[in-house]
Amino acid sequence: MSKPVIVVGIDFGTTYSGFSWARSTGTKEIQLVTTWPTTDFDYSSTHDKTRTWISYDKGNREPSSYGYEARGNPFKWFKVLLQHGHYSADIEYVQDANAKLKDLNKTIDNVISDYLKWIWQTGISDIRRVLGKSFESIYDLKVVLTVPAAWEPFARDRTKRAAWAAGLPKNLKLVSEPEAGALYSLLHREREKSLKVGDIFVVCDAGGGTVDLITYEVEALRPLKLKECAVGKGDLCGSLFLDIGFEQMIKRKIGAEKYVSLRERDKKDMISQFEYRVKRQFDGNINKKMSVTLRGLGSDVEDSDEDDDDLVHFRGWVFLDLCFREKLSPKLFKTQRSLDPILKRFSKKFARKQTG
Ligand SMILES: Nc1ncnc2c1ncn2[C@@H]1O[C@H](COP(=O)(O)OP(=O)(O)OP(=O)(O)O)[C@@H](O)[C@H]1O
Numbered sequence: 001m002s003k004p005v006i007v008v009g010i011d012f013g014t015t016y017s018g019f020s021w022a023r024s025t026g027t028k029e030i031q032l033v034t035t036w037p038t039t040d041f042d043y044s045s046t047h048d049k050t051r052t053w054i055s056y057d058k059g060n061r062e063p064s065s066y067g068y069e070a071r072g073n074p075f076k077w078f079k080v081l082l083q084h085g086h087y088s089a090d091i092e093y094v095q096d097a098n099a100k101l102k103d104l105n106k107t108i109d110n111v112i113s114d115y116l117k118w119i120w121q122t123g124i125s126d127i128r129r130v131l132g133k134s135f136e137s138i139y140d141l142k143v144v145l146t147v148p149a150a151w152e153p154f155a156r157d158r159t160k161r162a163a164w165a166a167g168l169p170k171n172l173k174l175v176s177e178p179e180a181g182a183l184y185s186l187l188h189r190e191r192e193k194s195l196k197v198g199d200i201f202v203v204c205d206a207g208g209g210t211v212d213l214i215t216y217e218v219e220a221l222r223p224l225k226l227k228e229c230a231v232g233k234g235d236l237c238g239s240l241f242l243d244i245g246f247e248q249m250i251k252r253k254i255g256a257e258k259y260v261s262l263r264e265r266d267k268k269d270m271i272s273q274f275e276y277r278v279k280r281q282f283d284g285n286i287n288k289k290m291s292v293t294l295r296g297l298g299s300d301v302e303d304s305d306e307d308d309d310d311l312v313h314f315r316g317w318v319f320l321d322l323c324f325r326e327k328l329s330p331k332l333f334k335t336q337r338s339l340d341p342i343l344k345r346f347s348k349k350f351a352r353k354q355t356g
């Protein structure tokens with residue numbers, strides 16, 4: 001008799017990653033790992049996913065800390081480095097990552113393996129905690145790992161190899177990120193009985209690194225059968241490019257030399273304020289004013305951005321007043337990759353499909 005199955009879903013994201021699992025028997029309820037270690041330092045309000053961060057101490061090839069707890073100046077955004085040509089080698093963080101790899105004598109694939117190994121082991125401990133130590137003798141494991149829809153075969157292959165090196169099973173399957181999102185939302189709708197054969201859905205998965213669009217037509221209901229009805233489109237224009245743009249803007253503002261001299265902890269704190277407060281509270285009102293604080297600037301710092309005078313000093317703290325209309329929108333969006341070209345290409349294809 002075949003063993004019951006545990007399906008494990010790993011969402012390896014550019015900025016956040018998660019681990020979930022479900023049993024093929026009983027309630028089949030999806031269990032989400034929420035025991036990711038955190039520090040008070042981060043503004044995160046959820047433990048559903050952990051940071052895709054990993055740190056190595058100088059001269060040590062073994063990772064020293066992971067996720068929210070990653071120390072110092074951690075490796076970030078390494079997932080997007082898997083597909084060459086999707087990023088420009090002159091982007092500062094790519095240069096930074098390459099310099100770190102050289103120091104460590106590692107490849108980006110090794111770093112991804114180190115990170116996935118931690119995710120895998122944390123997730124497996126969670127299953128063990130719930131089901132007991134011998135769960136592997138009772139259940140077969142089936143593992144599914146997400147990849148961006150835009151990943152070319154060689155990037156998918158590299159992801160798989162990195163996962164195997166991390167100890168994930170050989171029967172590992174890859175699923176495209178918007179497909180996983182579509183299946184989740186469609187199954188929910190099917191339960192609500194609002195789904196009809198012939199319905200067409202466009203799923204937009206706007207992540208940290210990539211934004212993917214994919215379209216499905218419902219072919220049959222029970223069991224749910226879908227077919228992709230216009231070729232999916234995606235690009236590297238996720239939310240992290242706003243974070244990078246914001247940091248560059250601050251660096252220009254206070255001067256690169258001064259910025260480099262600040263403590264990593266203080267810079268990390270300021271970027272977290274941007275990520276969790278400024279960016280997420282944006283509601284379309286471009287006249288709104290927000291501020292972030294940056295410690296360690298001292299009172300002697302000059303605003304090197306000639307048109308601006310929005311550094312406010314107060315008892316050793318510096319507040320940067322940011323108005324969406326005057327500061328954030330023009331400076332961040334002008335230079336960043338935008339979703340518009342993808343939407344244009346996609347709507348052309350979709351229109352052709354609908355008339356053809
Ligand atoms: N309300 C919000 N407004 C704007 N940005 C947000 C909001 N909530 C989350 N984000 C941003 O979305 C990103 C996280 O999204 P998600 O977890 O889907 O990405 P990811 O899985 O890490 O990346 P990818 O799927 O592209 O590899 C972060 O950059 C975060 O700052």
Ligand SMILES: [Mg+2]
Nearest residue numbers: 013014177207
């Ligand atoms: Mg994602």
